[in-house]
Amino acid sequence: MFLPSAMVVSLGLAMLLNAKIRGQAIYRTIIFLPSLVPAVASAMVWLWIYNADYKQGLINAYLMKLGLDPVGFLALKEWAMYALVFMSLWGVGNTVVIYLAGLQDVPKELYEAAEIDGAGMWRQTWHVTIPMISPVIFFNLIMGIIGSLQTFATPYILTDGFGRPERSLHFFAMYLYDNAFQYLKMGHASAMSWIMLVIILAWTAVAFWSSKRWVYYQGK
Amino acid sequence: MSVAETIDRPVVVEYRMPRGVNRPRQHPERWFAHLALLLISVGFILPFAWMLSTSFKRLEDTANFPPQWIPDPFMAKNYKTVLNHPKMHFLMFTRNTLIVATLAVVGTTLSSAVVAYGFAKIRFKGRGALFAVMLATMMIPFPVIMVSMFAIFRWLGDHNMGQWLGTYKPLWAPAWFGSAFNIFLLRQFFLTIPDELSEAARIDGCSEFGIFWRIVLPLSRPALAVVALFTFMWAWNDFLGPLVYLQDQDQYTLSLGLQTFQSMHGGTEYNLLMAASVLVILPVIVLFFMTQKTFIQGIATTGVKG
Numbered sequence: 001m002f003l004p005s006a007m008v009v010s011l012g013l014a015m016l017l018n019a020k021i022r023g024q025a026i027y028r029t030i031i032f033l034p035s036l037v038p039a040v041a042s043a044m045v046w047l048w049i050y051n052a053d054y055k056q057g058l059i060n061a062y063l064m065k066l067g068l069d070p071v072g073f074l075a076l077k078e079w080a081m082y083a084l085v086f087m088s089l090w091g092v093g094n095t096v097v098i099y100l101a102g103l104q105d106v107p108k109e110l111y112e113a114a115e116i117d118g119a120g121m122w123r124q125t126w127h128v129t130i131p132m133i134s135p136v137i138f139f140n141l142i143m144g145i146i147g148s149l150q151t152f153a154t155p156y157i158l159t160d161g162f163g164r165p166e167r168s169l170h171f172f173a174m175y176l177y178d179n180a181f182q183y184l185k186m187g188h189a190s191a192m193s194w195i196m197l198v199i200i201l202a203w204t205a206v207a208f209w210s211s212k213r214w215v216y217y218q219g220k
Numbered sequence: 221m222s223v224a225e226t227i228d229r230p231v232v233v234e235y236r237m238p239r240g241v242n243r244p245r246q247h248p249e250r251w252f253a254h255l256a257l258l259l260i261s262v263g264f265i266l267p268f269a270w271m272l273s274t275s276f277k278r279l280e281d282t283a284n285f286p287p288q289w290i291p292d293p294f295m296a297k298n299y300k301t302v303l304n305h306p307k308m309h310f311l312m313f314t315r316n317t318l319i320v321a322t323l324a325v326v327g328t329t330l331s332s333a334v335v336a337y338g339f340a341k342i343r344f345k346g347r348g349a350l351f352a353v354m355l356a357t358m359m360i361p362f363p364v365i366m367v368s369m370f371a372i373f374r375w376l377g378d379h380n381m382g383q384w385l386g387t388y389k390p391l392w393a394p395a396w397f398g399s400a401f402n403i404f405l406l407r408q409f410f411l412t413i414p415d416e417l418s419e420a421a422r423i424d425g426c427s428e429f430g431i432f433w434r435i436v437l438p439l440s441r442p443a444l445a446v447v448a449l450f451t452f453m454w455a456w457n458d459f460l461g462p463l464v465y466l467q468d469q470d471q472y473t474l475s476l477g478l479q480t481f482q483s484m485h486g487g488t489e490y491n492l493l494m495a496a497s498v499l500v501i502l503p504v505i506v507l508f509f510m511t512q513k514t515f516i517q518g519i520a521t522t523g524v525k526g
Contacts, residue, residue, distance in 0.1 A: 019253040030261040038457035040475040041497040101520035150361040153459040173363040
């Protein structure tokens with residue numbers, strides 16, 4: 001679930017950051033900075049922000065001020081995954097930079113031509129920008145697949161290694177770690193490693209296969 | 221923006237005129253982008269601000285309602301407390317992290333450069349196939365090989381090849397065998413160095429290693445800097461590796477130490493926890509600002525960071 005939202009959010013951000021407006025360098029830096037934060041430190045900050053006690057958790061304090069009841073973001077299984085996705089979006093800066101580089105490579109003439117043909121902003125985005133950066137989108141998709149399947153550090157730290165509540169934050173890599181180093185079932189864990197690799201390969205294969213339909217390489 | 225682009229601009233605007241839409245139309249969109257970016261930036265900064273703010277509070281003030289953004293009294297002492305905390309050996313963890321990071325940086329940079337040189341400058345049979353295999357290993361994430369790596373290091377220990385588990389060795393030794401991303405990055409860079417330079421050196425009697433060491437490497441400083449920088453960041457941030465291989469608390473790296481500190485206290489002393497987090501983040505941020513250009517270029521060309 002993180003992957004689609006991250007893809008959309010980071011592409012949107014990159015487009016905003018590609019607009020020619022003053023102070024752009026500052027915005028870019030600000031949005032990139034959180035992606036440098038070590039997973040452990042970022043988990044600490046968000047544990048604190050999500051804290052369920054309205055007197056402590058930042059979000060709950062403001063919910064309370066608005067007259068709403070505090071929510072146990074990390075304690076309820078309905079909320080935990082959203083909370084994790086939301087905090088992960090804080091660190092999309094890396095992907096944004098890759099998109100940004102792609103966007104800057106799109107030839108200006110194409111937009112000019114589209115404008116003469118009367119294409120508005122949305123049609124320019126859909127028919128010029130997206131096809132032109134589709135190889136970049138594809139690259140980010142592959143990296144995203146590999147990255148999400150190995151999600152470990154953040155949920156491990158947020159939940160003290162337990163994947164609470166009710167395993168809603170228990171990820172494949174965590175289960176693998178538990179089997180290998182907590183229950184010491186090395187054979188079981190090795191089998192899981194293979195499954196993980198196969199899953200990654202399968203998803204990547206699907207992405208590659210579908211890419212023939214939507215990725216456009218210039219000069220081919 | 222280059223000069224050419226600035227000159228191009230007015231022409232674009234003129235093309236628009238016939239459609240009956242002129243200059244002012246641009247403005248609403250631009251304002252929208254400005255506003256959106258401003259709001260998003262504030263959102264991205266808030267967690268940092270809240271962390272800093274908390275780190276300067278007294279413990280009892282962390283539970284003030286409504287939230288207090290400017291700490292009063294201002295407890296700079298929290299940082300001193302963290303540095304000397306009996307349960308968070310901050311300086312020792314920093315030293316441990318630096319040991320691992322330095323060895324990993326030196327190892328990765330040197331070994332990846334050697335391999336990349338082979339792929340870029342020396343012709344041999346099966347080079348393409350080997351290169352493809354190497355690239356394929358980029359697809360394998362650490363959790364997949366973690367169990368077998370662990371087993372290998374245990375096996376080495378059982379067969380009188382030194383103690384590996386519970387030492388830093390498993391964390392930095394693999395870095396000395398190159399890493400696919402870095403080899404790829406360096407190879408791409410080496411390819412841009414003209415072969416004529418190597419030829420000239422060869423005629424002057426330079427050995428293959430001499431060409432690598434005295435011609436190609438010095439010319440590749442920007443790429444080597446990217447590799448070193450990313451490796452350092454990776455080592456600084458790594459959590460799973462130390463978690464798997466380290467056993468003794470005295471050996472913990474910062475990431476692991478911070479997590480242990482948090483889980484032992486059950487997350488009560490948030491002001492100290494935030495101060496410690498700030499200290500872990502700070503070096504990375506400083507390093508980023510010092511090397512910003514190298515950094516962004518590195519990500520834009522390779523698509524990875526640590």
